[in-house]
Amino acid sequence: MLAFTLRRLFQSLVVLLVVGLVAFSMFRFVGDPVDNMMGQERTDADVERLWEKLGLNDPFIVQYYNFLGRAVQGNFGVSYKQARPVADIIAEQAPATLELAAVSALLAITFGIGFGVFTAIRKDGWASHLIMSVSLIGVSLPTFLIGILLIYLFAVELGWLPSFGRGDVVNVGGWKTNFLTLSGWKALILPSITLGLYQMTLIMRLVRSEMLEVLRQDYIRFARARGLKEKSVNFRHALKNTLVPVITVTGLQLGSIIAFAIITETVFQWPGVGLLFINSIQFVDIPVMAAYLMLISVMFVAINFAVDLLYFAVDPRLRTDRSGAAR
Amino acid sequence: MAHQMMEPLIMRDMTGAMVPALATEWAPSADDPEVWSFKLREGVTFHDGSEFDSSDVVFSYNRAMTEDSDYKELLASVKEVRANGKYGFEIVTNGPNPIMASNLTNLFIMDEDWAKANNAVKVQDVEGGEETFAARNVNGTGPYKLVSREPDTKTVLTINENYWGKDEFPMEVTDIIFTPIQNAATRVAALLSGEVDFIQDVPVQDLGRVSSTDGLKVITAPQNRVVFFGMNQGDADLTTDDVEGKNPLADKRVRQAMNMAINRDAIKQVVMRGQSQPAGVAMPPFVNGWTAELDAVPANDLDAARALMADAGYGDGFTIQLNCPNNRYINDEAICQAAVGMMAQIGITVRLDARPKAQHFPLINKLETDFYMLGWGVPTYDSEYIFNFLMHTKGEKYGSWNGTRFSDADLDAKIESLASETDLAKRNETIGEIWAVVQEEILYLPIHHQVLNWGMAGKVNTIVAPDDAAKFKYFTLN
Numbered sequence: 001m002l003a004f005t006l007r008r009l010f011q012s013l014v015v016l017l018v019v020g021l022v023a024f025s026m027f028r029f030v031g032d033p034v035d036n037m038m039g040q041e042r043t044d045a046d047v048e049r050l051w052e053k054l055g056l057n058d059p060f061i062v063q064y065y066n067f068l069g070r071a072v073q074g075n076f077g078v079s080y081k082q083a084r085p086v087a088d089i090i091a092e093q094a095p096a097t098l099e100l101a102a103v104s105a106l107l108a109i110t111f112g113i114g115f116g117v118f119t120a121i122r123k124d125g126w127a128s129h130l131i132m133s134v135s136l137i138g139v140s141l142p143t144f145l146i147g148i149l150l151i152y153l154f155a156v157e158l159g160w161l162p163s164f165g166r167g168d169v170v171n172v173g174g175w176k177t178n179f180l181t182l183s184g185w186k187a188l189i190l191p192s193i194t195l196g197l198y199q200m201t202l203i204m205r206l207v208r209s210e211m212l213e214v215l216r217q218d219y220i221r222f223a224r225a226r227g228l229k230e231k232s233v234n235f236r237h238a239l240k241n242t243l244v245p246v247i248t249v250t251g252l253q254l255g256s257i258i259a260f261a262i263i264t265e266t267v268f269q270w271p272g273v274g275l276l277f278i279n280s281i282q283f284v285d286i287p288v289m290a291a292y293l294m295l296i297s298v299m300f301v302a303i304n305f306a307v308d309l310l311y312f313a314v315d316p317r318l319r320t321d322r323s324g325a326a327r
Numbered sequence: 328m329a330h331q332m333m334e335p336l337i338m339r340d341m342t343g344a345m346v347p348a349l350a351t352e353w354a355p356s357a358d359d360p361e362v363w364s365f366k367l368r369e370g371v372t373f374h375d376g377s378e379f380d381s382s383d384v385v386f387s388y389n390r391a392m393t394e395d396s397d398y399k400e401l402l403a404s405v406k407e408v409r410a411n412g413k414y415g416f417e418i419v420t421n422g423p424n425p426i427m428a429s430n431l432t433n434l435f436i437m438d439e440d441w442a443k444a445n446n447a448v449k450v451q452d453v454e455g456g457e458e459t460f461a462a463r464n465v466n467g468t469g470p471y472k473l474v475s476r477e478p479d480t481k482t483v484l485t486i487n488e489n490y491w492g493k494d495e496f497p498m499e500v501t502d503i504i505f506t507p508i509q510n511a512a513t514r515v516a517a518l519l520s521g522e523v524d525f526i527q528d529v530p531v532q533d534l535g536r537v538s539s540t541d542g543l544k545v546i547t548a549p550q551n552r553v554v555f556f557g558m559n560q561g562d563a564d565l566t567t568d569d570v571e572g573k574n575p576l577a578d579k580r581v582r583q584a585m586n587m588a589i590n591r592d593a594i595k596q597v598v599m600r601g602q603s604q605p606a607g608v609a610m611p612p613f614v615n616g617w618t619a620e621l622d623a624v625p626a627n628d629l630d631a632a633r634a635l636m637a638d639a640g641y642g643d644g645f646t647i648q649l650n651c652p653n654n655r656y657i658n659d660e661a662i663c664q665a666a667v668g669m670m671a672q673i674g675i676t677v678r679l680d681a682r683p684k685a686q687h688f689p690l691i692n693k694l695e696t697d698f699y700m701l702g703w704g705v706p707t708y709d710s711e712y713i714f715n716f717l718m719h720t721k722g723e724k725y726g727s728w729n730g731t732r733f734s735d736a737d738l739d740a741k742i743e744s745l746a747s748e749t750d751l752a753k754r755n756e757t758i759g760e761i762w763a764v765v766q767e768e769i770l771y772l773p774i775h776h777q778v779l780n781w782g783m784a785g786k787v788n789t790i791v792a793p794d795d796a797a798k799f800k801y802f803t804l805n
Binding site for chain 1: 519684688724
């Protein structure tokens with residue numbers, strides 16, 4: 001177990017370093033940061049001086065090395081655009097993204113499982129067909145289009161919900177939260193639906209197909225034959241046995257929700273790290289881009305690492321096989 | 328935003344005219360043309376209550392002249408700044424500078440004591456790793472005070488009850504909540520749904536939608552920015568064309584033909600949906616030196632253009648690459664696409680390479696493009712600013728945005744002479760001569776002057792400022 005964990009940890013570190021290396025080799029293609037930092041009155045000499053000062057003339061390997069050296073001490077540099085420490089900026093904007101992701105994930109799981117079970121049990125009802133057809137929209141329409149459609153319907157035409165921003169936030173010990181105000185909750189609705197719709201349809205379709213599979217099994221038939229209540233059969237026996245793959249997929253999708261919040265945040269001007277990242281690309285704000293990419297890769301690597309360990313704990317076969325091989 | 332909270336000595340009002348702000352009078356001193364003297368406004372206080380006087384001005388100017396400042400180029404001719412009593416201020420220049428005052432309209436005055444107390448004496452230095460207090464806080468003399476600031480999210484301002492101009496300006500807007508919305512569709516939606524009362528940059532395709540909505544209006548005015556194409560006419564051979572051994576753009580007839588081939592009216596009607604002002608000169612119409620004759624739009628005469636091409640030996644045309652930004656000017660990439668079709672009509676095959684501005688502009692500065700789009704705004708409202716950056720031979724101090732490789736020693740001498748010519752009539756004559764050369768040589772292919780669109784609730788009354796800066800103290804509400 002320990003050897004397995006250590007080996008996984010080592011592999012995760014290598015992945016992180018490679019992601020960083022690729023990221024740094026790409027930055028030169030994003031554009032010239034200095035051009036955005038100075039007014040149009042700057043001379044060529046100014047540009048050269050700032051390039052030198054920011055260390056942009058160094059080969060990217062050297063820049064990466066310097067970045068890593070500072071990053072391990074918790075210093076991610078200063079944003080070119082905002083002239084403030086990157087760590088502060090990310091810490092300030094992360095709660096917005098995390099809250100949005102949490103609500104989206106909750107919506108996706110609740111409605112995904114609910115609709116999935118419903119369409120499996122009543123698989124020939126008209127409501128099931130309707131849900132299945134509508135869910136195709138969730139899979140096939142691009143996120144930004146869904147966002148714009150929701151804005152035009154609920155903000156412009158009906159005027160029920162805000163079209164942009166977070167509404168009023170309450171600062172709880174440095175963590176600005178949406179959850180404590182009405183306008184904060186209202187502001188959450190459209191972006192979280194936009195962000196979670198794809199995952200919701202994914203979970204729903206997964207639950208449905210697993211459920212249909214399980215409902216055909218002998219033990220379900222026997223349960224019915226024993227005269228157990230329909231509710232008990234469906235939820236205590238059938239659903240429970242469909243959840244293992246669902247949990248795996250949901251866990252992995254959680255990372256995607258945070259990472260792909262970029263588009264939703266841009267459409268709704270949601271002040272999270274995704275919007276920060278888009279802005280930093282436009283401005284060629286290399287310190288922010290580097291820190292964000294590293295953060296996201298740390299997150300993905302951590303989730304995968306956790307999933308690996310969970311497999312190890314959940315699946316006894318993995319354990320016996322390995323110990324057998326060792327002997 | 329800075330203009331709401333802080334003030335320069337002299338500012339531009341919503342029409343672009345220079346009006347007194349923290350200085351009430353200014354002129355070159357009568358006995359020495361190398362000294363500009365300013366009379367400062369008395370009885371002005373900063374937002375924190377401290378008094379404004381000449382020491383704050385001297386401090387702010389010295390700060391703006393340090394190496395890390397973005398402003399030092401506009402103050403390049405300044406030898407020294409000094410106080411002359413509590414409410415007098417003098418700028419000493421290297422040689423007379425007749426248009427010094429127009430360089431100062433964006434140089435904000437900070438409170439010296441506040442800056443020193445808050446460690447903001449030095450201009451923010453990004454690599455230093457320190458965040459200066461001035462990057463997030465403001466103590467100005469302006470009509471609005473900062474309440475809270477979250478960068479890129481929300482900035483809240485409220486009226487400064489002690490503002491010196493409280494009775495002079497309408498000041499009907501009492502609270503400003505500034506929420507940047509980058510996505511154009513969301514921005515328009517926020518206006519349509521009434522969540523915001525004022526937006527800048529209404530996308531041209533949404534103008535009809537906004538103005539036809541009850542309770543909303545769009546106002547439009549030409550911007551102080553001209554958009555044009557630059558051409559490498561100095562090099563012996565081009566790298567991005569298919570002509571071996573010579574440079575087709577070096578031939579004036581080719582440039583003339585290209586100038587004739589651009590159908591500026593079609594660009595206005597089709598690409599810009601009427602929202603542009605076709606241009607004949609690379610100079611916005613607000614600038615000293617502009618004349619209607621210079622800005623007369625060249626005829627779109629394809630037969631004459633083809634004849635010129637044949638004359639120059641390019642009857643069968645040639646191929647060249649056009650570099651174009653795709654996130655800088657209004658519909659920039661679409662304009663370039665239109666130009667591709669127009670050039671094809673005279674046999675020039677254009678390969679379009681559109682990139683984000685952060686990748687596009689370095690191509691011009693590093694002379695890696697032979698045919699490019701550029702736009703130019705003129706904050707000083709004077710031709711000299713255009714000449715210095717776009718027409719003068721590219722070098723250490725001048726011509727940093729001149730990607731044409733054009734170089735003419737006589738013209739350079741004339742441009743440099745403008746900086747110290749005190750006889751304004753003579754200076755304007757020289758400006759006219761320089762423009763005559765630029766037009767004769769077809770240094771640039773002007774396309775149009777951009778038009779600004781501001782969308783707002785019906786109750787808001789204002790005019791559009793050519794520099795796109797909404798100064799809310801001038802706004803009225805009904």
